[in-house]
Each structure stands twice: as structure tokens, then as C-alpha cells.
Amino acid sequence: MSPTNATPPSERTRVRRVAQRGRYDRETLHAIVDAAYVCHVAFADEHGVHCIPTACWREGDHLYIHGSNGSRMLKLATHGAQICVTITHLDGLVLARSAFHHSMNYRSAVIYGVFDIVEGAAKAAALDTFVEKIAPGRSREVRPGDINELAATTVLRVAIDEAAAKIRTGGPRDDEADMTREVWAGVLPLAMRPRTPIIDAAPSGTPDYVRQWHEIASANAAV
Amino acid sequence: MSPTNATPPSERTRVRRVAQRGRYDRETLHAIVDAAYVCHVAFADEHGVHCIPTACWREGDHLYIHGSNGSRMLKLATHGAQICVTITHLDGLVLARSAFHHSMNYRSAVIYGVFDIVEGAAKAAALDTFVEKIAPGRSREVRPGDINELAATTVLRVAIDEAAAKIRTGGPRDDEADMTREVWAGVLPLAMRPRTPIIDAAPSGTPDYVRQWHEIASANAAV
Structure with missing residues (x-):
């Protein structure tokens, strides 16, 4: 397979473990982001490494997050800290004939970069996009953010550029010698x-x- | 509320944003871990900060992960790197009368620490515990890991000690002035x-x- 719009993997994004599960094309990455309401943002400060869940959405080639200006994560991220954003969808538990080959089906995306601050009209528009993702049409029904609410909110975005997806699908892959074992094998699927x-x-x-x-x-x- | 078995929050775990959502008691933390099949592990190396999803389970006061010895994350984590493990369950989208007060219902747990390597009989037992979590009784049905499979697998655990939970439940909390607005308000629940x-x-x-x-x-x- 030779996907279009594929960004070549970087030292950080090249999938090493079970490399055939790695995908670098935008279509795959965008679909994983679009299916998510929440991402995990990792960053480091003087207290160590942190991993914080937060709401996310996509517009074009960027992943967006938002929050209160007072948020430790957003304060740090606005100062150009390197971050890693990860989204994971668990699709099922894979029950193999041997304990060792048990696995999970999943779709994950990992994005490395630095957040840009989204300001002015673009900020209000980005927040509308988020409300529309949650409930199409709703941004015209609710009271819009007033000047103080917008000022109290930070909107950040990171390019979906240095990024990789990793996907596992399908049933168990057992060793030939285990195929005749008298045990149930298959997938227990899960979905949000x-x-x-x-x-x-x-x-x-x-x-x-x-x-x-x-x-x-x-x-x-x-x- | 004064929960039992509560670890006092550290500088890193004290919930600052909407502090009343913070919980530090073990019962709450354990329930969030037990409801999860997957956690996100954040760590830093010479290439920056990383955030990797991986399977997890609990035994007593520890969260366990496992993987191939060749995994970059496990190699690093076995060298005493400080890590942050986060689990998030999204329970619903909260639709408020104003754009600003839209929110999400969730249960999250953040654990800081350093992984210990689990070896010998404890390692095989921990992997059995994981199979039993996925499917009670199954560890006696499948072919157990042989000596090579066990040797190729690293099992790590971190104490659920410097840890905090954050939980939001319930409907929208709107400003008084917005309560008469002609718009649907409530929660769109989600569940795995x-x-x-x-x-x-x-x-x-x-x-x-x-x-x-x-x-x-x-x-x-x-x-």
C-alpha cells in the first residue's frame, strides 16, 4: 500500500514494534482524530512529565485543544514546550490460543510538535467548530461566548505533521502448533x-x- | 466528604482547575483503573516527551503494564525514568445553554512514579492476572507462556500512590442569566x-x- 499525503516518518514517529501496523497518511490520521472527543497531552516541566486528558477537535491539518488560561498545561504549552498528543480508540480484545498472543484491536494516533496560540476571530471560529463537532447546528442556538469568556479561554493547535497512526484489526494470530488447542479463540469487540x-x-x-x-x-x- | 485511604495530594497531583472534582482516595482510583483496558504512559528521552497507549491492569496498590523487551518505552521505563500514567473514561457530552459552559463528564486518574520490574514467579502470575481480567477462567484454558515467551516479555508496575482522580458528573451548570434561553440543555451520555x-x-x-x-x-x- 502506498497512501497519498503520507508524511515520511521521523525518528520519533516511525513505528518500530510490529512496524506493519504503522500508517503515516493524512486520511488515516484525520479519521482517528475525528472519531475522538478526547486526547492525551504529554509535556514536561520542572516537576517532571505530565499526561493530561483534554477535549480535542480537528480543522484541516491541525488538532485543536482549549481550556482556561489558568490551566498549568495550557500556560506551559503556550510557551513553546514540545508536546506529544495521543489519541487511542480501543476496538476489541483479541483472544488467542496461547496467553502470549493475546492482543487488542485499536486505532491510535501520536502527534509531536509545539502548540500555536489561536487568537482573534480564528479563536472564536475554532470554538464554534468544536461545538459543531459535538452537535451540528448548535453553535447558532446557544449563547455565544462573550468578550470575557473568550478572553479567559486559550485555544491552541498543533500541526498533524510529525505524526503516526498505529492500527490493529482482525482476529488472533497464533502459532501453528497451537491451532488445534481446545480453546475458544476470537475477538470480543468494544465500541464507544x-x-x-x-x-x-x-x-x-x-x-x-x-x-x-x-x-x-x-x-x-x-x- | 472525607474519604478513607486518601493519599494527601503532592505538588504534582493536587487538582487545581475545578478543584472540587479532585479525588485522592484509593477506592476511587482503583475503580477507574479497573474499568480500563488501556492507559497512556508519558515519559521523556533525548528525543522529547512521548505518550504511548498500552494495556494495563491492577493488582493491589499497583498498576501493571507489559510489552516486548524491545519496546522503546519499556526499555526506558526499566531504567528508572519518571513516568506519568493516565487513564480516562469519557462518560458524556454536557450541552449547556451557553457555548462557554459546554463540558464533558469523565473519570480520569493520573499516576506519577517510577516503574519497578516484575520478575520470576511474580511476572508469570501478573500476566495470568491480566488474562483473568480480560476473561475470567481463561488463564487455565490457553497455552501458558513458555520460557522464551516469558523471557521476551517485560512486566512493569507502578505504585498507585502519588495519584489523583478527577471526576465530573451531572448536567450543565449554566449562568443564571442563561437559564431561560430557548435551547435544549442536558447530557449526551457515552459508554464503552x-x-x-x-x-x-x-x-x-x-x-x-x-x-x-x-x-x-x-x-x-x-x-
């Missing part, structure tokens, strides 16, 4: 699924994004 | 759910852990 919306107030009815969420939650999970 | 097992081979029937997985997957997700 919507559950029934919890209504706080619905003064003007149910918007499409809530109705769709409810429909998915109500559908049989096994389908 | 089992889906239908994919059978590779079942020469001796279906074990209980596969049957139970199937039952949960078949049940209505909305329940």
Missing part, C-alpha cells in the same frame, strides 16, 4: 456508544442531533 | 460497550465470559 440523552431542559423541542443520538442509543447494540 | 463476539474457533463450546459478552452486546443499548 451513545446512550439515552438526559434532558435538563427542552423549551423549544428536541434538536436533530439529540434525536439522532437517542435513535442510536435505542437501537440494538448488537446490530 | 461490548459488541457481538467474532468467533475464530470454538472447538469446545462457548465459555461463560464469551456468553456474557454476547448477552451484554445483544441487550438493548438504551437500557
